[in-house]
Amino acid sequence: MVKKNTCVFISGHGSNLKSLINYSRIQNFPINISLVVCNKIDANGILYAKKNSIPYLIVNTKKRNFENIIINEMKKYKISLICLAGYMKIISKKFISSYGKKIINIHPSLLPKFKGLNTFERVLKNNEIKTGCTVHYVNEKLDSGKKIIQKSFFINKNDNIKILKQKTQKLEYRAFSEAIIKIYRYN
Numbered sequence: 010m011v012k013k014n015t016c017v018f019i020s021g022h023g024s025n026l027k028s029l030i031n032y033s034r035i036q037n038f039p040i041n042i043s044l045v046v047c048n049k050i051d052a053n054g055i056l057y058a059k060k061n062s063i064p065y066l067i068v069n070t071k072k073r074n075f076e077n078i079i080i081n082e083m084k085k086y087k088i089s090l091i092c093l094a095g096y097m098k099i100i101s102k103k104f105i106s107s108y109g110k111k112i113i114n115i116h117p118s119l120l121p122k123f124k125g126l127n128t129f130e131r132v133l134k135n136n137e138i139k140t141g142c143t144v145h146y147v148n149e150k151l152d153s154g155k156k157i158i159q160k161s162f163f164i165n166k167n168d169n170i171k172i173l174k175q176k177t178q179k180l181e182y183r184a185f186s187e188a189i190i191k192i193y194r195y196n
């Protein structure tokens with residue numbers, strides 16, 4: 010099996026990146042992490058790229074052509090999948106069409122509920138019974154592309170934002186890897 014070259018976009022802690030790197034080491038897992046793109050110079054996640062000798066690109070999103078810089082870098086690595094893993098910047102319509110291949114995102118809610126930021130606060134405020142995470146394709150609308158996989162759990166009475174985040178992230182690592190397997194098994 011030839012693994013697909015994948016680029017992971019991050020902005021922060023990078024725990025999903027770390028998990029994807031670990032999965033990518035499994036022989037039959039469909040992807041390699043060939044490049045990491047980050048829009049924050051001090052993001053912790055860059056350490057996982059460095060530690061694992063994965064090339065990384067830090068972009069300055071204040072530059073008008075920063076998305077072209079990313080596209081050009083991805084060409085060098087023949088990237089055929091982009092995984093958005095906590096990338097806190099909206100991908101432009103132009104970027105999506107000029108890249109033209111698969112882009113997926115992980116979101117910490119049961120989409121279509123709670124698109125956007127501050128999900129855990131809103132989930133609690135709304136007295137939801139369940140929550141979870143969703144892996145979906147990226148289109149030009151925020152958190153709105155076709156769903157690939159969703160995983161959920163029941164919320165306990167004592168769950169607070171911190172606990173919900175921990176429980177959700179644990180599920181995210183599995184959801185991301187299963188979504189990737191699903192994409193390449195059926196496509």
Ligand code: GRF
Pocket residue numbers: 019020021022023024025026054094095096115116117178181
């Ligand atoms: C994840 O919870 C993901 O759902 C959201 O951003 C968070 C990133 O976490 N989009 P990490 O940087 O992978 O630890």
